[in-house]
Amino acid sequence: MEKRFLEEYKEYIRKIGDRKALYKAVAKAYGVxxxxxxxxFIDISPSLVIPEVIYIDNFKGAIRFFKQMDGIQDYIEQNKEYPQACEISFIGQDYTEPLEIGQVDLIIxxxxxxVGQETKQYLKPGGILLCNDSHGDATLARFDDDFELIGVVSGNNEVEQGELERYFKLPKEKPIDLKMVKDKMKGLKYTAAAENYVFRKIS
Ligand SMILES: C[S@@+](CC[C@H](N)C(=O)[O-])C[C@H]1O[C@@H](n2cnc3c(N)ncnc32)[C@H](O)[C@@H]1O
Known part of the structure; x- marks a missing residue:
């Protein structure tokens, strides 16, 4: 019988889909x-393609899942796609509170x-923020001087780095109301959109 965490992880993937190919494409493109x-939550797919990952979530279901860390580590060791040992850890707290961690290459x-706004201090200068615009995180990064849009990732997990000026434009060039995005915690309906956006921290 499969371990409980593995049943839970597989059920989660059945529901939301497997993002391993997304994380792999970004890790490869930017040497993460x-x-x-x-x-x-319990999306441990990044550890299959990125050697050191810290997961942070304050939901009790996630905290319970990561209590099975020995099993999770064994599973990642057996299925990872890089040669070095995996380093995986979990912090069960609110990510808006101070975190005792160093700076990393990538924020997911x-x-x-x-997430990008609240945790960018933990990103190395030149590091990458991978985000979608479901809650407006990509919109906030796009209009944040600390970040530069350097790519998008399409639904078929290809990183595209050209014609980026066409993103984050509203129909009829309507102005973008960042206060509304923050208040509603929702992205906007732009004339061109991608599944995911890639930003570089530039300051
Ligand atoms: C909708 S789920 C998405 C989970 C996963 N990223 C995915 O794409 O399937 C949002 C997760 O973010 C966590 N979360 C939201 N705000 C948080 C915060 N301030 N601190 C820690 N975790 C938070 C919730 O507990 C929840 O597990």
């Missing part, structure tokens, strides 16, 4: 070795609020 994933932001 270390990442943090605030609001990860998926459907978990304003």
């Amino acid at each position: 070795q270390q990442a943090i994933y605030p609001g990860s 932001s998926q459907y978990a609020g304003f």
